[in-house]
Amino acid sequence: MKLVIANWKNNPKILAQAKRIFLSVKKRAGQLKNVEIVICPPFLYLPELSISRSRLKLGGQDCSWEGSIPLTGEVTPSMLKSFGAEYVILGHSERRRYFQETDAVINRKIKSALKTGLKVIFCVGEDPRNQIKKGLKGIRGGVMPQVAIVYEPLSAISTQKGSLVVPAELRQKKTLIQNALKQMFSRTVSQKIKIIYGGSVDEKNIKTLLKETEMDGFLIGQASLSSSRFLKIVQFCNRNRRTT
Numbered sequence: 001m002k003l004v005i006a007n008w009k010n011n012p013k014i015l016a017q018a019k020r021i022f023l024s025v026k027k028r029a030g031q032l033k034n035v036e037i038v039i040c041p042p043f044l045y046l047p048e049l050s051i052s053r054s055r056l057k058l059g060g061q062d063c064s065w066e067g068s069i070p071l072t073g074e075v076t077p078s079m080l081k082s083f084g085a086e087y088v089i090l091g092h093s094e095r096r097r098y099f100q101e102t103d104a105v106i107n108r109k110i111k112s113a114l115k116t117g118l119k120v121i122f123c124v125g126e127d128p129r130n131q132i133k134k135g136l137k138g139i140r141g142g143v144m145p146q147v148a149i150v151y152e153p154l155s156a157i158s159t160q161k162g163s164l165v166v167p168a169e170l171r172q173k174k175t176l177i178q179n180a181l182k183q184m185f186s187r188t189v190s191q192k193i194k195i196i197y198g199g200s201v202d203e204k205n206i207k208t209l210l211k212e213t214e215m216d217g218f219l220i221g222q223a224s225l226s227s228s229r230f231l232k233i234v235q236f237c238n239r240n241r242r243t244t
């Protein structure tokens with residue numbers, strides 16, 4: 001089953017708009033049985049959307065680690081869970097770039113999120129092998145099926161031109177990521193981990209991505225802020241059952 005994740009980032013600007021997008025997607029989502037849809041809104045919208053989530057899954061876009069020290073401004077994995085989130089995005093390139101998140105910090109967050117029972121959407125970018133090695137350090141193979149790896153190079157995000165990484169390169173990166181996982185864990189474990197793509201995915205390029213790459217899902221930014229555009233992507237993925 002394909003995993004399709006909406007990363008709304010710091011959008012939409014008001015709650016009413018967030019509810020409108022969410023409800024339109026929800027209305028249609030009930031009929032789409034071959035795809036898992038996760039909406040990751042800004043933290044503040046989670047409680048409102050959580051009330052009416054039905055088949056849609058919710059996720060956070062980041063979290064801190066659990067701990068006994070005070071962490072001003074942070075949201076912990078258990079807080080996310082208590083508002084109905086089942087997933088959390090960690091290691092997004094925008095957090096690495098603008099908030100100076102290091103591999104060590106991301107690793108700590110991943111461990112804490114998994115311990116709390118959240119599924120992790122772990123983003124890697126320009127240097128996937130190294131980021132995987134450091135980000136997943138010390139994590140047991142047994143919990144790895146709870147992690148999806150997103151290949152999302154910074155240069156492919158929000159290009160506005162619809163230009164994105166070419167399918168041949170994506171196939172190559174998927175193999176590279178699988179090999180890195182095989183090396184770190186085992187072949188069996190690596191086969192249970194979804195490898196997905198993010199970066200300017202839209203309702204136009206999704207057909208090619210589905211046909212010419214074997215990605216297990218997609219992480220969508222801009223195009224997920226329009227329910228009609230997002231639903232088109234989800235519907236294509238729903239029809240395309242080929243998966244790992």
Ligand code: 13P
Nearest residue numbers: 007157158199200221222
């Ligand atoms: P865009 O789909 O807007 O390029 O964003 C990709 C992204 O960063 C999703 O996490």
